[in-house]
Amino acid sequence: MSRARNLVAWRLALCLGLGAGSLGLVPVTAQAQTAGTAADTRHGFSVAAGSLSQALNAFAASAGIELTVDAVLLQGKQSPGLAGSYSIDEGFAALLQGHGLLAVRQANGSYTLVVSGDGEADVALPQTMIQSSVAATGNLPPAYAGGQVASGSRVGLLGNKDFMETPFNTVAYTEEYVQNRQAQDIGAVIGATDPSVYVPSKRSNYETFFIRGFSTTANDITFNGLIGMAPNMRGSTELAERVEVLKGPSALLNGMPPDGSVAGSINIVPKRAGDEPLARLTTTYESRGLGGVHADVGQRFGEQKQFGVRFNGVYRDGDTAVDDQQHKMELSSLAMDWRGERARLSADLYKQRERMDGVNYFGISSIANTVNRVPTPKKGNHSLAPEWGYTVNDTETLVLRGEFDLSEAITAYGAWGQRDGGYDALMTRDMLLNDAGDIDATAIRSARDGTQKSGEIGLKGHFATGPVNHAWSLAASRFSSKNSFKDAAFFGHARTNYYNLDFGPAPDLSGFGATTSKTEAKLGSYALVDTLSFAEDRVQWTVGARQQNVQSSNYGRTGAKTASYDESRLSPATALLVKVTDNVSVYANYIEGLSQGASAPDTAANAGDIMKPFQTKQYEVGSKLDLGYLATTLSLFQIEKPSAYTDPVTNLFGVYGEQRNRGVEWNFFGEVQPGLRLLGGASYTKAELTKARIADNEGNQVTGVPKVLAKLGTEYDLDSITGLTLTGNLSYTGERYVTDDHRLSLPSYTTFDLGTRYTTRIATKPVTLRATLQNVANKAYWLGSWSGGDGSGLSGGLGAPRTLLMSASVDF
Structure with a gap:
């Protein structure tokens, strides 16, 4: 900002x-x-x-x-x-x-x-x-009334589009919203008020999200539109101008992501220097001693200010609100851009290093069949991790992007990026054994180091055929990844109890250090899309397809290839949007998602057989209303995702399973009256196992997916005190099941956040003071499952405790 x-x-x-x-x-x-x-x-x-x-x-x-x-x-x-x-x-x-x-x-x-x-x-x-800053690929859509979300966002291959002309459900959070939320990770941004999003963990080693009832991961977040270039394991917000979310599969629009997520796509839009010089210093504090400082500096140069530079530097270190847990973050990012009459160029470089001690990614990762009672949740300040557990994430990334107007009707564009880094961790993976709370803990030492390269080239433009206008785009993309792993598991490392955790000393790691496996993957695709506009652009029909190729190879400890994969699939999509009036749009779409097909295990009769990439299919209809000061959307969707398992009768591995999510979402955002801003909505998602290995589980709600979510974020500027804003956030999460057979479940829970913000001047310098108390009632609850797998219903761990966030920003 x-x-x-x-x-x-x-x-x-x-x-x-x-x-x-x-x-x-x-x-x-x-x-x-x-x-x-x-x-x-x-x-x-x-x-x-x-x-x-x-x-x-x-x-x-x-x-x-x-x-x-x-x-x-x-x-x-x-x-x-x-x-x-x-x-x-x-x-x-x-x-x-x-x-x-x-x-x-x-x-x-x-x-x-x-x-x-x-x-x-x-x-x-x-x-x-x-x-707002000006992106290298053109102007960002302006902020909507209230400034919390944008009036449009990047829609993959379709480029930046106004939300009223987008035939999908999208939302883009502004830098202003991120700062006022004091959000330090992506989950804190997209999960606060969106009823389509559920974040099943807090400050975990690896960020995951449920969008429309399907899981997606930090690995599948795009950075400036490129897959695989976002920060490793956990995303940073301080380098983001916008955080954009497109709900549902998006194979045509974005290509297949590295982890094959089909829930939706998340894009980090990097900051750019604005026309006015910026020099801002922000200090932050979180309960129990996690302090930090953030410097944000930007300026444009040249007679026409065509060259811009923006730097962001972050340092945080200290104890979190959870017992025996520490967090340290170091981030530096440099964004440069040049804009001419016909060309735009940008370069983004960032380096992130994050260390977390006392964090357990897996929570209680599995549950024995003999368990018939969920342990009573503790307050969120209790840790489920051993004192010796830790994780370190490192990322170094360079992303280049540019475009050139070949004519008034055609633009050529391209982008390339490289990311280096990985993680280094020591943690436990725990199984709940019985109703008394006994736990069997496996210690895991794991390290990954690798390089990812991502690129795309394309042409986009517009032309008319009689009364029909065309907006088209042709693109080719390429992603490659090489990773080496060092893994060791210490089974039965400790036997402890949930009500009195003691994981004992750290395992003996003297023999650790040799590479145990390597992986290589290449994703390549070609895509063509055309949006045909009729009736003075009031009817817009989008059609397109992407041909996706997936290649992967795995190598064992000796370097010998243990598995390989080379498959292709065509992913078509179509969408129709009708602007009924200037303020009302209705839309419908069919779009697919792609995930890498699984390989038959050694125990199957067809061991080694490789399935084609899994096609996930979405059908969606919706409506959008824009009153100028308040906007609302209503969407109904159905998403079908296949899965593979070994048939217990034939012992053949194949694509026999299916999860079908049907739901309805209602969102709203804007400024209903001067000084009163609202952001929130409600959703109902029936995530059903329509085909399952165990027939008795068919028809059941998927583990970890709440049927009902309702959220409301409010801001109110006090008339009596200029510059003072009161904030509040309410979040309701419905029942979640712990196991696919539904013998265990977690009750619904509601949390409240309260805060205030004060904007003033001190010695002519603009100053903003913020304070937020999260989980005011200090509610104790289990979050649920981070993956949605059977028996993983406690893997998200405990909910966050009552936490005080404070920050102070000054512009020089």
């Missing part, structure tokens, strides 16, 4: 405190003017027909300018849209023709709308613009 945004936020709070909010601004929030973009420079624009407010919003976002307007001036006005090459002044003139309005450029480069014939009139409007 830039210094300009903080100033804007301060002015807005002041205006609201004085009652200026009654002017009723339309949410024409756009980015600040791209540095050095002269008003008479021509650019290609494609603005859809619709309300004048929507057309101006789209034009301002595309031009990269700042625009303020009184909503009264736009009420009831329509626009035929804009297509072709225009300067900013020419574009405004065309859009405003016949409406009796003029766009007046201010001294700072921003624009204000006034009534024609009174161009010098002083329209006293509170400044509600939100400045």
Whole structure:
């Protein structure tokens, strides 16, 4: 978030405190003017027909300018849209023709709308613009009313799209939201208010998420659109301008992810230097002594400010709110970008090192068949990890991206990245043995080191065939990964009890150090997609397909190849969106996901046989309503994912199993009145085992997936105290099953968070103070399963305890 945004936020709070909010601004929030973009420079624009407010919003976002307007001036006005090459002044003139309005450029480069014939009139409007950085591949969609989420996001192969013109369920969280949530990992961002997302662990070794009832992992998060380039094991938020979520499978849009997740896709949009210089220092504190500091510095250079540099540095170290648990994070990231008239380039470099002591990724990972009672959950400050347990994650990454406008209708683009790093860990994997709480603990020493390379090239453009407009994209992608592993398991290392844990001394690791296995994988794909627009773009039909190839090889301790895999599959998709009115869209889609097919085990009659990549199929219908200040979406979906196992009768390994998730989601976000922001929703997901190895389990809800989730995040700016904001968050999680046979389950639980934020100036410097108390009631509960596997219903561990988060930011 830039210094300009903080100033804007301060002015807005002041205006609201004085009652200026009654002017009723339309949410024409756009980015600040791209540095050095002269008003008479021509650019290609494609603005859809619709309300004048929507057309101006789209034009301002595309031009990269700042625009303020009184909503009264736009009420009831329509626009035929804009297509072709225009300067900013020419574009405004065309859009405003016949409406009796003029766009007046201010001294700072921003624009204000006034009534024609009174161009010098002083329209006293509170400044509600939100400045975002400019990505190397074009302007980011502006923030929606309230500033917590964006009005659009990257939709893989389709590029950046407004949420009302996206035929999928998407959400993009802004940097402002991340900072105000004091979120330090991806789960804290996407899991707080989205009813489609359930985060089954807190500060685990390896971040996992349930989206629409299917599990996805940190390995499948994309960074600036490239798979495999996000931080290893756990994502960092301090380098993110946006965190984008697309719900459901996305093989056409993004290709097959390395771990084959089909739940949804998460993309980290890296920060870029804004037009205004930024120098911000933030200090943080978490209960029991986890302190940190974050420096965020950015500036643009050149006569037209075409070159930008942004640096983020983070250091955190100390005790967490959990007993005998420590966390240390070191992050440095450098983002550089250059933007010319026809070309945009960017380079992102970051290095992350994270160490966590006293953290147990697996919780209680499995449950014996003799267990008939779930242990009473302890308060979240209790640890399930041995004192000698630890994990270290390292990541060094370089990502390059660029695009060049071959003409006004065609753009070529490409990206390449390399990530080096891995993990080094000592932990336990525990089995609950009986109702008395006895536990058998296996100690595990594991280390991984590897290199991943990711790239894509493509063309995108638009053309018309008669009354039909086409927006198309052709792309090829390539991902490769090489990893070496050092693994050792110490079975029966300790026998302990849940109610009095004692894992004894660390295992003898004197013989550890030799490489035990290696893996190599290559993912290659080609994709073509076209969005056909009819009836003045009110009907949009997207069709496309991706041909995906998967190659992988495994090598044993001696270096001999133990397994290999080379399979391909075609993944088609189609989606239809209809803009019923300027404020209402309805959509439907069919899209697939891909996961690497499994290999038959040695015990099967067809040992060594390899299954084709698993195709996951999603059918979805939905509607979207945009009131300008508040937006809401309603989606119904069905996702079918196959699975493989060995048939107990024939002893043949094959694709016999299936999980089918059916659900409904309701989301809302925006500013319902000046100073009152809401973000949340509710969902119902029936995650059913439709085909299972054990017939008696068919029809049962999948382990660890709650049927009902409901969340509400609120922010309220106090009129009586300028700059003071009260915050709250409520989260309800329904019953989860511990085993597929449903003999054990976890009750529903509700947690509350309360907080406050104060924005002011000290010695002319903008200052923001934040404080949040999470899990106010210190609720004790089990989270559930981190993987969704049978008998893993306690592997997510205990819920987080009551935790105090505080931070202070100052702009210099």
